[in-house]
Amino acid sequence: MIALFFRxxxxxxxxxxxxxLGVLFFMTVVAVIPFGVGPDLNLLARIxxxxxWIGALLASLLGLDRLFQAERxxxxxxxxxxxxxPLLLTVFVKCTAHWSAxxxxxxxxxxxxxxxxxxNELAIGATMATLLAGTPAITFIGAVGAAVAVAxxxxxxxxxxxxxxxxxxxxxFGISAVYAAIEDPAPFLPPFMILMAITLFFAVIGxxxxxxxxxxxxx
Amino acid sequence: MRLLVEGLSARxxxxxxxxxxxxxxxxxxxxxxxxxNGSGKSTLLRVLAGLLAAESGRLYIDGGPTGFxxxxxxxxxxxxxxxxxRELTVEENLxxxxxxxxxxxxxxxxxxxAAGEAVGLGxxxxxxxxxxSAGQQxxxxxxxxxxxxRPIWILDEPTAALDAGADRLFSELVAAHLERGGIVxxxxxxxxxxxxxxxxQMKGFVH
Numbered sequence: 538m539i540a541l542f543f544r545x546x547x548x549x550x551x552x553x554x555x556x557x558l559g560v561l562f563f564m565t566v567v568a569v570i571p572f573g574v575g576p577d578l579n580l581l582a583r584i585x586x587x588x589x590w591i592g593a594l595l596a597s598l599l600g601l602d603r604l605f606q607a608e609r610x611x612x613x614x615x616x617x618x619x620x621x622x623p624l625l626l627t628v629f630v631k632c633t634a635h636w637s638a639x640x641x642x643x644x645x646x647x648x649x650x651x652x653x654x655x656x657n658e659l660a661i662g663a664t665m666a667t668l669l670a671g672t673p674a675i676t677f678i679g680a681v682g683a684a685v686a687v688a689x690x691x692x693x694x695x696x697x698x699x700x701x702x703x704x705x706x707x708x709x710f711g712i713s714a715v716y717a718a719i720e721d722p723a724p725f726l727p728p729f730m731i732l733m734a735i736t737l738f739f740a741v742i743g744x745x746x747x748x749x750x751x752x753x754x755x756x
Numbered sequence: 757m758r759l760l761v762e763g764l765s766a767r768x769x770x771x772x773x774x775x776x777x778x779x780x781x782x783x784x785x786x787x788x789x790x791x792x793n794g795s796g797k798s799t800l801l802r803v804l805a806g807l808l809a810a811e812s813g814r815l816y817i818d819g820g821p822t823g824f825x826x827x828x829x830x831x832x833x834x835x836x837x838x839x840x841x842r843e844l845t846v847e848e849n850l851x852x853x854x855x856x857x858x859x860x861x862x863x864x865x866x867x868x869x870a871a872g873e874a875v876g877l878g879x880x881x882x883x884x885x886x887x888x889s890a891g892q893q894x895x896x897x898x899x900x901x902x903x904x905x906r907p908i909w910i911l912d913e914p915t916a917a918l919d920a921g922a923d924r925l926f927s928e929l930v931a932a933h934l935e936r937g938g939i940v941x942x943x944x945x946x947x948x949x950x951x952x953x954x955x956x957q958m959k960g961f962v963h
Contacts, residue, residue, distance in 0.1 A: 540855035544844070551843040612837025615807055620857065621829040 538626065542634045548607075549638035555600045556638040560646050563596035567650040578655045585654030586664050586715040592650070593643045593668055594675060594708055598700060600639055601679035602686060602693040604631060605751065609687050614751070624748040632673075632680050632744065640672040663718035663725070667732060671711040674736040677743030678703045684750035707735055757820040758782050759827055759908060759939055764813035766796070766803050772811070773799045774958060781954070783907075783937035786930070788944060791958030797943035798836070800958065801912050804941060805833040820907075821861040830860050831908040836916075838897035842886030846872065846896050849885055854903040863905030863936070871899035876925055890917045898926060901933075909933060911942040 549556035570588050571581060608614040617627050647668055651661035682699040686692030714728035758780055765775040773796040781787055789797050802808045804815060806828030817827050824830055840849045850868040859865055866874070872881040875895040885893065894917050901909060909930070915923050923946065930940055940953075 538856075540852050544841070544848070544852045544856075547848070548841060548843055610837075611841065612835050612839040613841070615805070615833055615835055615837075616839050616853070616857070619806055619828045619831065619833060621824065 538622070538630050541627065541630050542637075545631055545634035546638055549634070555603065556642065559596040559599050559639045560642045562599055563592045563643050563646060564650065566592040566595065567653055571653060582655045582657070582660070585651060585656040586660055586719075587712050588654060589647055589650060589664050590668070590671075590708055590712050590715070593647065593672060594704060596643055597640055597672055597675040598679060598697045598704075600635075601676070601683050601700070602696040604635055604680060604683040605687045605747075606683070606692065614687075618751065624751065625744040628680060628684075628744040628747045628751070629740070632676050635680075636673050636676040640676055643672060644668045657719075660715065660719045663715045667711040667714045667729065670729065670733050670736060671707050674707045674732075674739045675700075675704050677736075677739040678707075680743050680747040681750065684747035684754070687751065687754050707732065710735065757907060757939075758818040759815070760818055761804070761815045762813055764800075764803065764815060765811045766799050766808060767811040768799065776813070777956070778813075779954065779956065781939045781941070783939060784934050786934055786940040786942065786953035787956055788942055788953050789956045789958060790944065795958035797958050798912050801833070801835075801910050801941065801943055804828070805831060805910050807833075827908060830906055831910050832901045832904075832906040833910045833912075834897060834901060834914055835912045838893055839900070840885045840893065840897060843884060845884050846877075846881040846888070846899075849896070850881070850899060850903050853900050857904035857906075859905040860907060862907065865904040866902050868899075868903055871902040872896075874902055874929065875899045876922070891919060891922060894918055895922055895925075898929065902929070907937070908939045909941070911940065911944075913943060913945070915944065915946055 567588055574580060574584070605614060608617060618624060620627070644665060647665050648661050651664060656664070679696065679700045682696040685699060686696050689695060710728045710732040714725060714732055717723040717728055718725040760780050762778050764777045766773050777800065779787060789800060791797055799808065803810050804827070806826055815827055817824065817830065820830065844852070847868055850871060854865055854868060868881065869878065872878045875898050877892060877895055880888070880892070885896065888896065898914065915926055918926065930942070934940060
């Protein structure tokens with residue numbers, strides 16, 4: 538299983554792996570917002586956390602469709618399905634590898650992009666913390682979509698559409714936790730705890746559902 | 757350990773691809789599946805590998821190691837696609853499968869370097885898999901069968917894209933596996949040149 542984790546990580550950073558693609562997309566989305574909104578620094582600071590979260594959500598959806606499709610195309614999926622090790626464990630490891638290669642860089646890049654949006658230290662810290670807690674959930678939800686669309690030749694957009702409604706609660710609680718941290722009366726912890734609960738919930742449900750979908754996609 | 761198949765049939769869409777196939781394979785025995793294109797060879801092998809559900813019938817292992825529910829957990833499957841990543845080197849591919857697959861009870865896989873030697877391509881395991889020619893890729897996919905021990909080999913057109921020399925080399929690998937008490941099920945158009953084997957002729961659609 539550790540071998541699978543490192544193989545997926547290696548594939549993601551090699552040429553054509555697409556680990557950096559998500560970060561580049563994230564940077565593009567956030568970098569053009571100030572040009573569109575205009576030089577109103579207060580407005581930028583106010584919408585900053587929301588823009589970062591939306592950018593991160595869209596960037597995490599970007600490479601998800603290849604999660605199982607690449608395995609299917611070269612026949613590796615057959616061998617992954619045949620093993621004695623439970624399939625949901627295989628799916629879970631693939632998700633963590635995918636998140637480490639694509640989700641973690643987004644979290645790391647978010648403070649720099651926060652500066653673009655004129656956010657203060659507290660807002661940047663809160664955004665980073667919520668992204669760290671929330672983006673794994675997007676990967677686990679996305680794994681289900683990727684498994685459902687594994688046999689489709691152009692499943693990319695379909696995966697995003699399938700996944701987006703389920704990812705909306707992550708977005709809502711992620712952003713409300715950030716605003717709770719920077720605006721005084723609202724407490725930070727309740728929405729943050731709910732965000733973590735969502736991640737843990739999908740860490741369990743996601744691999745189970747994805748494994749079931751993969752079993753039935755066999756042809 | 758014996759592999760037993762009783763009354764197996766499989767359906768694709770509306771059509772019954774094959775019906776009521778039964779056979780038994782003891783250690784050291786091979787089953788060669790032949791038949792025209794579209795006669796259900798690959799479907800049969802995918803059912804045996806647990807990748808497709810059988811319509812009826814059952815397959816099981818008699819007297820095998822405990823703790824294995826289905827024969828596919830004790831099987832290697834070499835399909836039409838090689839299951840190797842183009843971006844990784846051959847060495848990385850093989851060592852990944854070696855540690856991911858692990859050895860079945862009753863045997864041990866050989867090292868990745870030795871497996872490269874065994875398929876006659878010892879010197880080029882440092883190259884990315886995508887750089888190799890189609891025949892070399894196929895040979896390296898066979899090396900995958902050697903790095904982790906599995907008593908049952910399920911091979912779908914194993915010698916496609918191979919030259920005559922590699923054909924012979926592969927026959928030797930299969931013969932050596934049978935000698936060690938392995939079981940081989942292969943779908944092929946060319947004779948594999950294996951001594952003791954059963955034959956199964958697939959006829960095609962049963963409407």
